[in-house]
Amino acid sequence: MVVFQHVLIPVATGEDARATCDALEPYLEDVERVTAVHVIEKAGGAMDKAPLGKRQEDAADFLAIVDSELGDRVAVDTRTVYGTDVADALFDAATDTKADAIAIRARGGSRIVQLLAGNTTPKLVTDPLVPVVSLPHPNE
Amino acid sequence: MSDEELAKDLGLVSALAVGIGTMIGAGIFVLPGVAAAEAGPAVVVSFIIGGSIAMVNALSVSELGTAMPKAGGAYYYINRGLGPLFGSISGMGDWMGLAFASAFYCIGFGGYLATLLGGVVVTIPLLGTIELLPTIVLGPLVLSDIQIGALLAGVAFVGVNYIGAKETGGVQTIIVTLLMGILTVFAIVGFFSFDWGTVTTDGLTPEGTGAILPGAALVFVSYLGYAKIATIGEELKNPGKNLPIAIIGSVAIVMVIYSILVGLMVGIIPYDAIDLDTPMSDVAGVIFEGNLGVIGVTSITLAALLATASSANASILASARINFAMGRDKIVTDWLNEIHPRFATPYRSIAVTGLMIVVFIVVLGGDIEVLAKAASVLHLVVYALINAALIVFREADVPEYDPDFTVPLYPITPLLGIVLSLGLITFMETIEIALSMVFVVGAVIWYGVYARHETERDGVLSHYILSRSGEMPDAAVSAASAARPSGGDDYTVMVPVSNPRTESTLLSLASVFAKANDGRVQAVHIVEVPDQTPLSEGSEHVRRIDEESQQLMDSVRESTETMDVPVDVRTVVSHRSFEEVFDLARREEADKVVMGWGPGRPWSAGRAERPLEELTHDLPCDFLVLKDRGLETDRVLVPTAGGPDSELSAEIATYLRDQLGSEVTLLHVVNDQESEAKGETFLTEWAADHGLDDAEIRIDTSGDVEDAIATAARDHSLVIIGATERGLLSRLVRGSLAFDVVNEVECSVLLAERPTSRSLRERLIGLQNDD
Numbered sequence: 001m002v003v004f005q006h007v008l009i010p011v012a013t014g015e016d017a018r019a020t021c022d023a024l025e026p027y028l029e030d031v032e033r034v035t036a037v038h039v040i041e042k043a044g045g046a047m048d049k050a051p052l053g054k055r056q057e058d059a060a061d062f063l064a065i066v067d068s069e070l071g072d073r074v075a076v077d078t079r080t081v082y083g084t085d086v087a088d089a090l091f092d093a094a095t096d097t098k099a100d101a102i103a104i105r106a107r108g109g110s111r112i113v114q115l116l117a118g119n120t121t122p123k124l125v126t127d128p129l130v131p132v133v134s135l136p137h138p139n140e
Numbered sequence: 141m142s143d144e145e146l147a148k149d150l151g152l153v154s155a156l157a158v159g160i161g162t163m164i165g166a167g168i169f170v171l172p173g174v175a176a177a178e179a180g181p182a183v184v185v186s187f188i189i190g191g192s193i194a195m196v197n198a199l200s201v202s203e204l205g206t207a208m209p210k211a212g213g214a215y216y217y218i219n220r221g222l223g224p225l226f227g228s229i230s231g232m233g234d235w236m237g238l239a240f241a242s243a244f245y246c247i248g249f250g251g252y253l254a255t256l257l258g259g260v261v262v263t264i265p266l267l268g269t270i271e272l273l274p275t276i277v278l279g280p281l282v283l284s285d286i287q288i289g290a291l292l293a294g295v296a297f298v299g300v301n302y303i304g305a306k307e308t309g310g311v312q313t314i315i316v317t318l319l320m321g322i323l324t325v326f327a328i329v330g331f332f333s334f335d336w337g338t339v340t341t342d343g344l345t346p347e348g349t350g351a352i353l354p355g356a357a358l359v360f361v362s363y364l365g366y367a368k369i370a371t372i373g374e375e376l377k378n379p380g381k382n383l384p385i386a387i388i389g390s391v392a393i394v395m396v397i398y399s400i401l402v403g404l405m406v407g408i409i410p411y412d413a414i415d416l417d418t419p420m421s422d423v424a425g426v427i428f429e430g431n432l433g434v435i436g437v438t439s440i441t442l443a444a445l446l447a448t449a450s451s452a453n454a455s456i457l458a459s460a461r462i463n464f465a466m467g468r469d470k471i472v473t474d475w476l477n478e479i480h481p482r483f484a485t486p487y488r489s490i491a492v493t494g495l496m497i498v499v500f501i502v503v504l505g506g507d508i509e510v511l512a513k514a515a516s517v518l519h520l521v522v523y524a525l526i527n528a529a530l531i532v533f534r535e536a537d538v539p540e541y542d543p544d545f546t547v548p549l550y551p552i553t554p555l556l557g558i559v560l561s562l563g564l565i566t567f568m569e570t571i572e573i574a575l576s577m578v579f580v581v582g583a584v585i586w587y588g589v590y591a592r593h594e595t596e597r598d599g600v601l602s603h604y605i606l607s608r609s610g611e612m613p614d615a616a617v618s619a620a621s622a623a624r625p626s627g628g629d630d631y632t633v634m635v636p637v638s639n640p641r642t643e644s645t646l647l648s649l650a651s652v653f654a655k656a657n658d659g660r661v662q663a664v665h666i667v668e669v670p671d672q673t674p675l676s677e678g679s680e681h682v683r684r685i686d687e688e689s690q691q692l693m694d695s696v697r698e699s700t701e702t703m704d705v706p707v708d709v710r711t712v713v714s715h716r717s718f719e720e721v722f723d724l725a726r727r728e729e730a731d732k733v734v735m736g737w738g739p740g741r742p743w744s745a746g747r748a749e750r751p752l753e754e755l756t757h758d759l760p761c762d763f764l765v766l767k768d769r770g771l772e773t774d775r776v777l778v779p780t781a782g783g784p785d786s787e788l789s790a791e792i793a794t795y796l797r798d799q800l801g802s803e804v805t806l807l808h809v810v811n812d813q814e815s816e817a818k819g820e821t822f823l824t825e826w827a828a829d830h831g832l833d834d835a836e837i838r839i840d841t842s843g844d845v846e847d848a849i850a851t852a853a854r855d856h857s858l859v860i861i862g863a864t865e866r867g868l869l870s871r872l873v874r875g876s877l878a879f880d881v882v883n884e885v886e887c888s889v890l891l892a893e894r895p896t897s898r899s900l901r902e903r904l905i906g907l908q909n910d911d
Binding site: 012013015016040041042043044045046047048049050051052053054055056058081082083107109113116117 | 146147149150151153154158210211301303304310311312313368372374375454457458460461464465468477479481482483484485486
């Protein structure tokens with residue numbers, strides 16, 4: 001099996017950041033570098049659905065969690081990116097940072113929530129530009 | 141493209157679309173019938189007057205918007221300019237004004253929906269048939285079919301924004317383009333049905349010229365959209381250029397469209413016969429008869445639905461920005477602004493706004509005029525405050541205030557804005573004004589019982605008044621201090637340290653001042669790193685520095701005698717530590733800064749991006765700089781020549797005496813023996829004035845200040861020297877301090893400088909003298 005030295009992890013919320021770090025924990029031996037990315041969805045020319053300043057403040061908080069959880073184990077970089085499509089923005093970030101793979105913790109949720117909120121996972125796995133790894137829950 | 145450019149992705153066209161899209165819904169599709177019935181064919185003039193008032197205010201909003209392209213728009217400017225009391229009024233006013241306006245747009249939508257679906261019945265087995273939009277009677281509450289339609293619309297708009305349906309910029313621009321297209325066809329076709337005779341049947345002003353201004357008050361709600369552009373200032377590309385063009389441009393475009401279309405309408409249907417709920421469908425029925433027919437009428441109705449929907453939508457989004465800006469300043473709880481983990485929307489803010497809209501539709505939806513005018517009154521109050529804030533920013537000469545766009549004819553334009561905005565309110569009905577005032581008074585009470593204790597930010601106005609308390613009328617001074625925020629204004633003594641190990645004396649000294657004022661000490665470890673080291677948050681390097689520094693600071697805190705004063709420690713990594721000291725003091729609203737001076741401290745090199753004079757001539761608070769030769773406070777020497785500058789030295793001396801039992805000696809230097817008695821009288825009085833009656837008085841008759849201090853210093857352990865000339869700090873940095881005595885004496889010297897507020901003129905002259 002290939003070893004991914006540089007992994008990009010998407011971080012959507014504080015809880016997501018912790019869950020992803022926990023899920024990544026067992027594999028850190030083989031990982032040298034983690035780039036955590038928070039995507040702020042833009043409306044591409046209309047008013048954003050949430051105030052930009054609030055999203056930016058939150059982004060810094062979420063990314064700081066990854067830094068404090070993993071910072072003593074591997075090299076951690078964090079960045080906030082903007083895009084009208086979350087999956088595209090993540091692949092762009094992966095290309096930019098030369099990440100070997102994107103590692104995700106699928107957030108699941110009920111179908112109705114996925115339908116209303118949109119679900120990024122299928123978009124990430126169906127047409128990936130870099131390998132996408134779906135991390136198992138550490139306690140299962 | 142850089143990330144910064146991607147974050148700010150609203151270009152000029154999009155911004156114009158937001159402005160036009162918000163305005164056009166209300167003005168043209170909802171109001172012409174009601175307004176024409178009120179003002180007669182001269183309603184066109186009402187629309188032009190309303191638009192002109194909006195234009196004057198748009199100029200002021202543009203100037204403030206380019207100076208501060210921040211979320212929240214009007215609220216943000218007013219809070220910064222006039223302080224949090226007026227900030228609360230404007231935030232609440234703007235927010236509720238938007239809720240009223242949204243309810244109004246929904247009612248407009250409901251009206252057109254009722255036209256479209258009117259009389260449509262659905263058959264439900266066993267229950268018989270019911271109308272799709274029924275009229276519901278609940279006790280005393282009657283909900284018309286229009287209100288039912290409005291409620292459906294309101295809930296749908298709020299729902300869409302709650303779950304954050306994917307909206308792309310294209311849609312908004314397409315909707316606005318489509319609307320303009322439909323209205324153009326309407327205008328061209330309508331022109332052929334226009335009959336001057338219809339306009340003049342009863343004369344141009346059958347309701348009297350006195351009805352024109354109340355008409356303007358009614359239709360003013362049609363112009364509320366431009367302010368939404370300002371609330372999304374931080375999302376705009378190149379706001380310095382695009383914001384004024386979009387704001388002023390959208391008001392101008394909409395004003396022209398309104399005037400043409402309303403002018404046509406009163407020439408097509410007599411002013412008193414235009415439908416009150418759905419005027420455009422009514423007129424469309426006439427002009428499209430015999431040509432486009434039903435298609436024409438239906439597309440106008442659909443256009444009306446689109447237009448009112450986009451107005452309501454933009455208002456709901458804008459109110460979330462206002463909540464966010466208020467939450468940031470702690471005027472409302474930040475709980476309101478939490479982002480939904482899945483929908484990525486400010487769902488609570490939207491839900492609360494949505495609830496308001498629904499309540500307004502149910503309770504007041506029967507009378508569209510009340511909704512429209514309540515929205516206008518609240519917005520006009522806010523506009524008057526915006527203009528006042530603009531004047532304050534200009535007059536107070538705030539260095540950060542640097543707008544790209546400036547209003548023409550200052551101060552006439554903002555003064556005119558205030559007069560016109562408040563003037564227009566007088567043409568509203570009592571009930572509408574009273575309704576709005578409930579929210580204004582509510583905001584004042586809210587400020588008194590909640591926000592005042594939470595928010596920390598003072599306005600430019602109260603700084604201006606309180607810093608000139610001598611020149612200002614007493615009433616203004618006491619009002620300004622009474623209204624000041626009390627949240628977070630603990631007495632704060634900031635201690636910037638570069639080497640925590642060797643600077644614990646500073647911490648002890650700061651604790652003395654904090655103790656005397658029941659305050660706290662904020663110790664900041666400032667780590668200067670070279671320019672090429674990135675400071676980006678979370679970078680490994682910075683994190684490491686942070687960790688090491690925290691440990692260091694914690695151990696210093698534990699080992700230092702701090703008299704049980706609360707001590708916070710933190711770390712700041714900076715490229716320019718000297719400048720950082722000033723920025724921090726300003727940001728943390730420190731009351732005193734205690735810092736060390738001498739080799740080994742990066743700020744002694746005085747690296748700053750801004751000119752030194754600018755920093756050191758505009759001190760954010762009292763500065764105490766210790767030339768540290770070991771802190772022994774048992775015998776303190778305070779040389780004074782009187783004047784405001786030695787007041788700070790006296791204050792410090794009393795703290796040391798009260799907290800540490802220091803013995804204080806006051807030294808005054810006179811030129812010869814004859815003046816000795818006079819000098820003694822002066823010094824005794826000065827001591828009494830400054831609470832230092834018990835201090836030893838010493839008069840030196842040598843006439844040489846420096847020698848006198850050096851001699852007296854020999855039997856003292858600390859000398860406190862007030863800045864007898866301006867710019868003590870800048871001299872210190874440049875090594876041109878007039879007092880060589882600081883270097884000559886063997887004990888520690890504490891230099892004290894208190895900020896002065898000087899006029900621009902004095903500041904300029906002061907600068908010239910220094911150079």
